[in-house]
Amino acid sequence: MNETLLEAADRALVDGVLARQLRPLAKTITLIESQREDHQMRAQGVLEALLPHSGGAMRVGISGVPGVGKSTFIEALGLYLIEQGLRVAVLAVDPSSSLSGGSILGDKTRMEGLSQCPQAFIRPSPSAGSLGGVAEKTRETLLVCEAAGFDVIIVETVGVGQSETAVANMTDIFCLLQLPNAGDDLQGIKKGIMELADLVVVNKADIDPAATTRAQAQLKTALHMLRPASPNWSPPVLTLSALKKAGIEDFWRTVCDYRTTMTRSGEFEGRRRHQALAWMWELIDAGLRQRFRRHPRVRAELAAISTAVELGESTPAVAAQRLLQHLN
Amino acid sequence: MNETLLEAADRALVDGVLARQLRPLAKTITLIESQREDHQMRAQGVLEALLPHSGGAMRVGISGVPGVGKSTFIEALGLYLIEQGLRVAVLAVDPSSSLSGGSILGDKTRMEGLSQCPQAFIRPSPSAGSLGGVAEKTRETLLVCEAAGFDVIIVETVGVGQSETAVANMTDIFCLLQLPNAGDDLQGIKKGIMELADLVVVNKADIDPAATTRAQAQLKTALHMLRPASPNWSPPVLTLSALKKAGIEDFWRTVCDYRTTMTRSGEFEGRRRHQALAWMWELIDAGLRQRFRRHPRVRAELAAISTAVELGESTPAVAAQRLLQHLN
Numbered sequence: 042m043n044e045t046l047l048e049a050a051d052r053a054l055v056d057g058v059l060a061r062q063l064r065p066l067a068k069t070i071t072l073i074e075s076q077r078e079d080h081q082m083r084a085q086g087v088l089e090a091l092l093p094h095s096g097g098a099m100r101v102g103i104s105g106v107p108g109v110g111k112s113t114f115i116e117a118l119g120l121y122l123i124e125q126g127l128r129v130a131v132l133a134v135d136p137s138s139s140l141s142g143g144s145i146l147g148d149k150t151r152m153e154g155l156s157q158c159p160q161a162f163i164r165p166s167p168s169a170g171s172l173g174g175v176a177e178k179t180r181e182t183l184l185v186c187e188a189a190g191f192d193v194i195i196v197e198t199v200g201v202g203q204s205e206t207a208v209a210n211m212t213d214i215f216c217l218l219q220l221p222n223a224g225d226d227l228q229g230i231k232k233g234i235m236e237l238a239d240l241v242v243v244n245k246a247d248i249d250p251a252a253t254t255r256a257q258a259q260l261k262t263a264l265h266m267l268r269p270a271s272p273n274w275s276p277p278v279l280t281l282s283a284l285k286k287a288g289i290e291d292f293w294r295t296v297c298d299y300r301t302t303m304t305r306s307g308e309f310e311g312r313r314r315h316q317a318l319a320w321m322w323e324l325i326d327a328g329l330r331q332r333f334r335r336h337p338r339v340r341a342e343l344a345a346i347s348t349a350v351e352l353g354e355s356t357p358a359v360a361a362q363r364l365l366q367h368l369n
Numbered sequence: 370m371n372e373t374l375l376e377a378a379d380r381a382l383v384d385g386v387l388a389r390q391l392r393p394l395a396k397t398i399t400l401i402e403s404q405r406e407d408h409q410m411r412a413q414g415v416l417e418a419l420l421p422h423s424g425g426a427m428r429v430g431i432s433g434v435p436g437v438g439k440s441t442f443i444e445a446l447g448l449y450l451i452e453q454g455l456r457v458a459v460l461a462v463d464p465s466s467s468l469s470g471g472s473i474l475g476d477k478t479r480m481e482g483l484s485q486c487p488q489a490f491i492r493p494s495p496s497a498g499s500l501g502g503v504a505e506k507t508r509e510t511l512l513v514c515e516a517a518g519f520d521v522i523i524v525e526t527v528g529v530g531q532s533e534t535a536v537a538n539m540t541d542i543f544c545l546l547q548l549p550n551a552g553d554d555l556q557g558i559k560k561g562i563m564e565l566a567d568l569v570v571v572n573k574a575d576i577d578p579a580a581t582t583r584a585q586a587q588l589k590t591a592l593h594m595l596r597p598a599s600p601n602w603s604p605p606v607l608t609l610s611a612l613k614k615a616g617i618e619d620f621w622r623t624v625c626d627y628r629t630t631m632t633r634s635g636e637f638e639g640r641r642r643h644q645a646l647a648w649m650w651e652l653i654d655a656g657l658r659q660r661f662r663r664h665p666r667v668r669a670e671l672a673a674i675s676t677a678v679e680l681g682e683s684t685p686a687v688a689a690q691r692l693l694q695h696l697n
Contacts, residue, residue, distance in 0.1 A: 314679040
């Protein structure tokens with residue numbers, strides 16, 4: 042889309058975002074999150090105009106079960122980064138927020154110090170319903186925040202459902218927060234989440250140093266048994282206390298080391314390219330499925346054919362073929 | 370498809386399979402594996418006729434890295450099951466076999482004792498190319514073997530690529546074989562594979578009993594840290610020596626315990642229904658993508674648009690929309 046085709050109102054949004062003004066930024070995100078079709082078209086135009094100015098931030102994903110101290114950690118990290126002269130945006134992916142009325146980041150008082158900083162921008166999870174919808178809008182918001190000159194974008198997610206995969210797929214480094222009560226209680230690590238982690242952090246290390254050391258050792262063992270995603274990076278296990286602001290500097294140094302290592306090997310750019318292409322294919326697949334499901338004959342037959350497959354009365358191949366031929 | 374519509378030759382295949390004759394069984398599988406379109410149509414007709422007679426076997430997936438002793442284990446297990454009066458089929462999923470000329474099960478001499486038993490049927494991996502193609506043909510072969518009255522169907526895969534997921538998605542229980550040299554060498558456990566395991570086996574326990582005990586403890590710890598797939602089953606870690614035929618009976622008792630537990634909770638049937646439906650959707654998605662990629666305007670633009678997305682010159686959403694609108 043050509044930038045010159047933008048309406049004056051949208052042109053003003055683009056200029057405002059690029060001028061790092063918070064009101065146009067918030068308005069642009071609202072446009073992105075809108076369900077209205079005309080808003081969505083306008084949002085894509087604005088996004089295309091902003092795209093050449095995006096890509097400059099470090100994208101940091103943060104996950105962990107409720108109670109692990111995510112907001113305290115993000116507040117401490119955010120304030121530390123601002124002290125270093127950086128601007129920080131905090132976004133969230135929480136597909137449950139439309140049901141629960143906003144379980145994470147809905148309440149800015151959770152990060153009181155950070156939310157009062159002019160160098161910080163905090164945006165709760167969009168309440169678009171499905172994970173796909175929520176993740177897509179957060180990914181687009183991330184690009185807008187980059188165009189607005191934020192140096193670090195933190196994307197938070199709660200350790201429930203498939204949202205961790207979505208966040209790992211839109212960030213440069215995925216960090217998993219853990220509690221020090223290892224062993225049985227570590228069952229909070231869900232299937233496949235440990236493998237996503239580029240960095241594991243044991244929070245609340247001040248409460249029980251002995252338990253923290255045990256948890257760190259156990260997590261190291263578990264990570265050791267998984268083949269790392271990159272030949273150049275073995276996910277480390279750090280310990281810190283977000284409440285006492287101890288270990289935050291060490292955390293950030295590790296993130297910077299990661300960035301240096303991955304940039305040097307070409308994996309940093311490679312991951313971003315791969316993420317963008319995978320995202321495009323995700324949207325294509327979703328679009329193809331949506332068209333398929335809307336087809337009148339598919340709609341008429343899908344339920345009965347699905348039941349026949351479940352009951353072993355039809356093979357999946359014959360069922361798929363029967364439904365697909367309606368598209369001819 | 371109506372059975373009465375089958376040609377005489379295909380009717381003879383169906384009758385032969387149901388009469389548990391090995392030649393019609395092998396011919397049917399060859400028909401399924403054929404790339405010819407007319408063969409594929411015939412194969413679907415034969416499969417539909419056999420489908421009501423399938424579902425009776427215990428479907429056991431076996432995976433592990435090269436050198437872990439998969440064929441020795443499958444041979445020992447197969448011979449044990451035959452001693453118990455059961456009939457055993459051994460299939461394989463190996464997407465690399467078309468390249469390597471058949472890396473697993475290609476050579477029946479690997480399971481010399483078992484291959485000479487009339488109660489056993491061993492079939493190498495189809496060499497259809499892509500994992501999707503290989504897995505689909507193996508899944509269909511599995512149904513044919515069930516219609517031929519086999520009591521246990523073992524599906525072997527090599528611990529490389531995504532083939533473990535494919536095998537876990539077509540079997541009732543997925544077993545992961547491990548070597549006793551734990552610790553550093555356990556890096557052979559790939560991302561996400563540990564989570565697929567319903568049962569872990571440390572093979573070659575006779576070589577180094579101390580190392581075996583350590584490996585068992587470490588694997589238990591690692592499994593313990595992952596939330597199990599079923600609330601009713603925590604994947605156990607067994608030790609055995611396939612070479613000495615020690616522990617095979619214990620292995621099979623555990624498989625039977627699993628079946629009893631999962632049947633009682635309804636998860637056994639639930640997993641099969643879910644697998645069948647997921648398989649149908651996999652084929653639908655593949656079919657939709659194939660049609661999409663074949664569309665002349667998509668073919669003309671896909672490469673350039675993909676590059677623009679990778680380079681951050683176009684958003685994935687705009688790119689997907691642009692390509693999808695060609696279907697209108």
